[in-house]
Amino acid sequence: MKLAFQLAYKNLVGAGLRSWLNVGILAFTFIVIIFFNAYLDGWNLQAQRESIKWEYGHGQLRHQDYDPLDPFSINEAHGKLNTPLSENLTAVLIQQASLYPEGRMVSILMKGIDSDQKILELPTEAFAKSDANIPALIGKRMASSNKLEVGDQLLLRWRDKNGTFDATEITIIEIFETDVTSVDAGQIWIPIERLWNMTGLKGEATYFIASEKYSHSPVDKWYYKSQAELLKQLQEIIEMKSASSSILYFLLLGIALLAIFDTQVLSIFRRQKEIGTYIALGMTRWQVVQLFTVEGSMYSILASIVGTIIGIPIFWYFSTYGIGMPDYVTQQDMGVTIAQRIYPAFTIGLIMGTIALVVLSATIVSFIPSRNIAKMDPVDALKGKVQ
Amino acid sequence: MEPIIKIENVTKKFPEGEGEFVALKNINLEFQEGEFSGIVGPSGSGKTTLLNIIGSLDQPSSGNAWVMDKNVAELSHKESAQLRNLHLGFIFQVYNLLPVYTVFENVEFALLLQNKSKEERRKAVMQALEWVGLENIPNKKPSKLSGGEGQRVAIARAMVKEPKIVLADEPTANLDATNAHAIIQTMKKLNEELGTTFLFSTHDEKVMQYLNRIIHLKGGEVEKDEIITAQNPKS
Structure with a gap:
């Protein structure tokens, strides 16, 4: 050879x-x-x-009715965990809402998240530093498409758990930059406690984001998507x-x-x-x-x-x-x-x-x-x- | 003494159209070690075919060709390659030098197949080039050589492994008279000094005058087997 x-x-x-x-x-x-x-x-x-x-963490524990691709069921897909909330899970509650930037109406997803969470890169620590009535984080795509800037106040309208419309002003406290469009375009992030108060859904979540230490065991009415499945x-x-x-x-x-x-x-x-x-x-x-x-x-x-x-x-x-x-x-x-x-x-x-x-x-x-x-x-x- | 080559009732046929062409008809010949012999005859008389059978490049249609006690008709591809590699040297009419190799590499080729060491190869190649008087141009490419030089390289390549038999097919056909004489004299000298058996196929008068034995072939049959001078057996 x-x-x-x-x-x-x-x-x-x-x-x-x-x-x-x-x-x-x-x-x-x-x-x-x-x-x-x-x-x-x-x-x-x-x-x-x-x-x-920015989105998946190490997995997501989702409410059985939650289908991220079905906008008609999102508002109803929420519930409480029967077991005590693990410190390795961060709750996210999603509700539909309308935002009124510059007098226009924009349909959005309003996402509530714990301000102390450390799993995602979302700058939720900014919630605690703000004294706004409803502090909101938005991504650069959302800011760009609606011409929003930090400090802007704008009207938000939503339905509470009984279906009654309510409205208030929110304040943009920070615009974050991410490559993940699904946590940015057409949505705002607010403290989950505020969202619970606004909707009357105290303690409820659409899904939970798991940290690295989370070990899953089956929970009734909730299904778990591991990181690998999400990816x-x-x-x-x-x-x-x-x-x-x-x-x-x-x-x-x-x-x-x-x-x-x-x-x-x-x-x-x-x-x-x-x-x-x-x-x-x-x-x-x-x-x-x-x-x-x-x-x-x-x-x-x-x-x-x-x-x-x-x-x-x-x-x-x-x-x-x-x-x-x-x-x-x-x-x-x-x-x-x-x-x-x-x-x-x-x-x-x-x-x-x-x-x-x-x-x-x-x-x-x-x-x-x-x-x-x-x-x-x-x-x-x-x-x-x-x- | 056992002959180094023994041809026994060899017939060779080639398909031709719907029939067949008989190139060799029932040939019987023996060659002793150290002979300087030639097969002569007109074109199509079967000279090259006989040489190819002896060189185990071809096989007889019937009969046996024994070369160094090995029956060519019964050798596998691998065995005949081994026979050629170790014991047979070929010299062709158009030299058949490998164009991308230098003179040295062309001559070295046969030794590469024998897995000789680099130093052994170098010594043997330089010795072979010295035999043919080309020791000063080992790095020349074949395209830069004259016809005479090209054929000398071919002789060196055939001789470098010191084979028992050298088969030369019309080695002077492409050379002028001066070069033809020089080439044959070189081979004659190697035959005398090393005792190598040389078998030519030729119709060149210049070659014939050096041969010790001339076998005349005509229409695939031996017409005459002529001993010119006493043979030069090695023993």
Whole structure:
């Protein structure tokens, strides 16, 4: 095998431009595959991290009627836990309401949360520092879409537990910045004690956010969504995106492999006398097959080296400075968490996996035409008569 | 003394259209170690076919070809490759040098297949290049060599592993008279010094004058087996 590598390397370098064209296109493919996957991995990691920090915590204990995707049932999906409230759970109560910024009516979700909670990154400690009647936290998307600023006071209207409308003024005490649109767009966060008073739903919650120490045991009328289950939807969306992106790089890889296949077919046809000579000098046919296969896979090895050399500064730049996402993507609720800058995650596993994929596929496409050498008559090969 | 090559009732047929072409008809020949012999005859007389069978590149349709006590007809691909690698050297009409390798690497190739150490290979290659007078150009590529130099490299490549038998198929066909004489003289010298058996296929008069034995083939049959001078057996 060592001999095959030595000879293949010499043959490849000796073939000049043809070899380097194949290596070039394969190296480009190698970089694109790694870049796209790292970009999606980076997005996935950032989205997961942010979702955990801002929304999911380490899991959610949800009221049996709560379905985050059903706006018609949200108002009724609340209740009290039969067991004493664990210190590892933070209650969140959700009620629908209307907000009147600049005289317009905006339907929102009003979320009450404990001001002492430490599980989420929401700056709820600001509630305690405020002397406003109803202090409210909003995200930058909510602030931007409704032209709200810190200190603004605006009318809030809601229904209490008996269905009676009530209204009061709330004060924006802080605007937080998050990549998680589902805790930002179209919602306000207020102290849960105030929301209990406003609605008469004392001690009730729509769901509880679990801390790391929370250990779940089944609770009647409540269902538990672990962190992994909550992240699953996000992962599925990213996997779907990954699958669609993979069409592009499989197409690129296909072109590169086609170039290698074509080169191998042409090479075997043009180098018949050389093949005959190898056999005359004492190589077995399978050694020659091995030599040509290694030659083909050597393209991928060289491409991995060239790709790594070219790719390292590119990968370093993007993993350090990230890739800016356009505002129309980050400012709207796209149904999935997207950071303003995505930092691709170039992992050793991804790079090694891509090298393995490229080398393996190049070896297979090199072997397919090369195995015909085994059937070659050395006398015909020496005469260059093989068709 | 046991012959180094023994051809026994060898017939070789090739498919041709719906019938077949008989390239060799019931050939019987023996070659002793150290011979400097040639198979001569017009084109299509079966010279190269016979040489290919002896070189275990081809197999007879019937009969047996014994090369160093091994029946070519019964060898597997691996065994015939081993026979060629260890005991047979080939010299071709168009040199068949490997274009991306240097002179040194071309000659070294056969030794790489024998897994010899780097130092052993270097010594043997330089020795072989010295035999053919090319020790000063080991780093030249085949594309930069003249016809005579190319064929000398091919001789060095065939001789570097010091094989028992060298098979030379029309080695002077592409050379001018001066180079042809020089090449044959080089091979003759190696035959005398190392006792290597040389078997040529040729119709070149310049080659014939150096041969100790000439086998005339015509239409795939031995027409005449002519001993020119006393053989030079190694023993």
